[in-house]
Amino acid sequence: MAGQGTRVLDRFLSGISELVRNREGSKLQDFLQIEPPLSDIYRQMVDELRQQYPNGSQKEADLLRRCEALVPRSKGGSSWSAFPTFMKLYFTFLRDVNVDNLLETYNMLKALVNQCVLALGDSQFGVIVLPTVLYLSKVLAKLAMGLDRRPELIAHLLRREGRSDQDESIEKVTLVEKSANVVREAFIKCLTDRSGTPGVQGKPEGKRIGIYLMANLCLKLLFQCGKLRNAEQMFSSISAQSPPLKYFPASQRVTYLYYLGRYLFSNNLFYPAQIALQSAYDQCHREALSQKRVILTYLIPCNMIMGRLPSVALLQRPESEGLAEKFLPIGQLIVRGDYIAFREHLALDSSVTEWFAQKGILLPLRNRCEILVWRALARKVFIHGGFHGEPQGSAQRGPPPFLYLHKLETAVRWLQSEHAQSRHSVPSFAPSGPNRDAQTGQNDFGSQLVYKLPDHDFAGVNEADGPESYPGPEVWSKFEDFLSPDGCFDAMGHWQPNSPGILVDGPPDVDYRQYELDPYAQRIELDSESDHGKPTPMMRELESILASLLTQGLMRGYLTHKNPRFAIPGARLRGALPTGFPNVWQTIFARESEDDHVPGWVQPPSPVVGGGLAVAGGGRVVNLSGARPVGVQ
Incomplete structure (x- = not known):
């Protein structure tokens, strides 16, 4: 009424x-x-x-x-x-x-x-x-x-x-995460709708037309609050129950593939991420420049990690406005092979890295692209200082092409000396902080390529050889009751008083070798090593880097440890460079393309081949009640 x-x-x-x-x-x-x-x-x-x-x-x-x-009424009520x-x-x-x-x-x-x-x-x-x-x-x-x-x-x-004073040990749920939980419930109701044909055989009908609308909104919220783990179950449910993505409008496809690509990128699945992001970029409307620019923000670094540097033609497109100044310097540093300039350019305290950090691509670029820098450096040293084999047509079969690793070591020390002399040797790649990696070649122990902060557990080890035999004032103020207590029990269990200021254990022994407390007690002099033909500490590190490149297939050949060399067998047909330093993208593509399935991307079922039945998909039941045992005629 x-x-x-x-x-x-x-x-x-x-x-x-x-x-x-x-x-x-x-x-x-x-x-x-x-x-x-x-x-x-x-x-x-x-x-x-x-x-x-x-x-x-x-x-x-x-x-x-x-x-x-x-609500419309029925016989049994609404x-x-x-x-x-x-x-x-x-x-x-x-x-x-x-x-x-x-x-x-x-x-x-x-x-x-x-x-x-x-x-x-x-x-x-x-x-x-x-x-x-x-x-x-x-x-x-x-x-x-x-x-x-x-x-x-x-x-x-x-x-x-009183909600701001919650226990700090309890993870706080933000408003964005609460909203994502609400949207997820709507997504589940759309996904589990039973109208029409379920699974990959069906098309969007009923509430299932809203699967990707709700999924895209939920993913947007999850990326905003940084709870990407919560998206894993969504992608698994979509793979199991959603109709193929191609049956949905282009706007929903592009948005979903963008978030799927970002999720795969954050989980270091760069090849499937590249497929999803490339498809999103290709399907995006040509006038949607801002959307295409956002996709390129993640597609370009995804390709760079796999060895495909952005071309000038790509960076000159309207949707690439502002991206050239971000990614071109990184590509140039990779090609130059200057690992010190590369690290300084992407240092955490560098002003140019703030944008990369906000987008969540700084650490993948730093951690994944440095191996390409080392490959480029080794390739350049081989071009200028390596043995490329006998000339073609020569009747004499000599040794395979090789590179003496001491030449690579010399190139690294030259890079360190160049950066040590001037922190601004290359204006466009000027480091923002102290050039610490350039000083590591002078270390007596530890890495000679990467600067690392000193470990506080070994503080004072360097001074162990000095005359210091009494704790400093800072140590004494903290541990006076432990170093010089009022008394202690002797070996027989009798209490022995202690005069103030006397160290119970006596002066510290500067020779730790008998106790194996000093991990660098057996110091090795570089000159004496060289005299005996043994590899230097830097050589060991360089061998490890080249071994990693060989394991990943980014270089091909083998290493010799006695008189360290990198040899490239089988180079007579194709040449030393193509054989020993294959194209990075082609190498990764050949390995990863064996399985081009992208998790979370539902594709239509395989078509019927030759009139026969397609391969049965998951969830189908086969009745084996009438099957006979093997060997029974």
């Missing part, structure tokens, strides 16, 4: 009832607006709600009964009880929302979306509210991400509720 003085509300409810009866979900979503600024008709309805159904009054039950009339409750929450949200209190607004909106997701779960009428669920979820996500970027807006509200 219509209330008194609620003409606008009456017309609104009548329109909602007709839309539900006609199953017009898109128009229903147009009716249920919540984002300000609302039109005058909504403000008039809010005034009627506040007058006729005030907050906390008994008339709210009457409002719920009016909402129950919106089973869609979640929708009237959702409509009542919608009206109370409009009536009570206070946009000045953003935290309260978020909580009310999250409750509204939760109830709408419950209404979505109905097998008969749930698909009607699918557009509304998507609309409300987008509003919730927008509010949550806005508050996540500006937490000071709700900091005072969190303190008032």
Whole structure:
């Protein structure tokens, strides 16, 4: 029964009832607006709600009964009880929302979306509210991400509720993560809808048309809050139950492949990530320049890690604006083979790396591309200082092409000396901090290629050979009661008093070799090693780097440890360089393309070949009850 003085509300409810009866979900979503600024008709309805159904009054039950009339009745009564409750929450949200209190607004909106997701779960009428669920979820996500970027807006509200003083050992759930959990529930209801043909054989029908709409929104929230582990189950569920991605609109395909590529990239699965990101870039509309630029932000480093440097033609495209200045210097450093300049360019304290860190691609570039720098350096040294074999057509079969590794060591020491002389030897790649890697070649122990901070567990080892025999003031202030206690028990168990200031264990012994406490007690002099023909510590490190390149297939040949060399057998046909230093991208592609399946990307089933049956997919049951044992005729 219509209330008194609620003409606008009456017309609104009548329109909602007709839309539900006609199953017009898109128009229903147009009716249920919540984002300000609302039109005058909504403000008039809010005034009627506040007058006729005030907050906390008994008339709210009457409002719920009016909402129950919106659901079509059947003989057994309506089973869609979640929708009237959702409509009542919608009206109370409009009536009570206070946009000045953003935290309260978020909580009310999250409750509204939760109830709408419950209404979505109905097998008969749930698909009607699918557009509304998507609309409300987008509003919730927008509010949550806005508050996540500006937490000071709700900091005072969190303190008032006592939520900012939670135990630090307990991981705090952010508003963005809470929103992702709500959207995930809607995604599950869309994915598990039983209408139409399930699995990869079917096409999007019913609520399943919203699978990737909800998945993309949930992935956006998960990437915002940095909870990528929570996306793993989503990709597994999609692989098992979703229709093929090609049956969905291009906008949904591009967005999903972008997030899938980023997820695979973050898990170091660079080849499948490259396939997903490349497909997203190819399918993206040519006028969507900002979207294509975002895709290239991850596609370019993914290719660089696998040996494909960006071309000038690519970086000159409109969608690549601003990317050339980011990635070209890295590509140039890889080609130059200057490992010190490469490390300094991508150092954590460098000003140029802030953008890479914000995008989450700094560490993959630093850790994965340095091996390409060493390959380029070894290749250059081989070109200029290696033995390339006998000339073609020569009747004499000599040794295979090889490179003496001491020449590579000389090149490394030359790089170190160049950087040590001038920290600004190359203006475009000037390091932002002290050039520490250039000094490592002078170390008596430890790495001679990579600077590492001293280990506090071995503090003072260098001074062990000096005359120091008494703890310093800092050590004494911390451990006085341990080094010089009032007394101690002797070997017979008798208490022996100790005079103040006397060390119980006596002066420290500077010779630790008998106790094996000094890991560098057996120091090796470089000159004496060279005299005996043994490899230097730097040579050992270089051998390890080249062995890693050989293991990965980025170089081909073998190493000899006596008179260290890198030899390239079988180079008479193709030449020394193509044989010993194969193309990096082609090598990785040949290895990875044996299985081009991309986890999380549902493809259509294989077509029928030669009139026979296609290979049975997962989930099919074969009845073996009538099968005979092997060997029985």
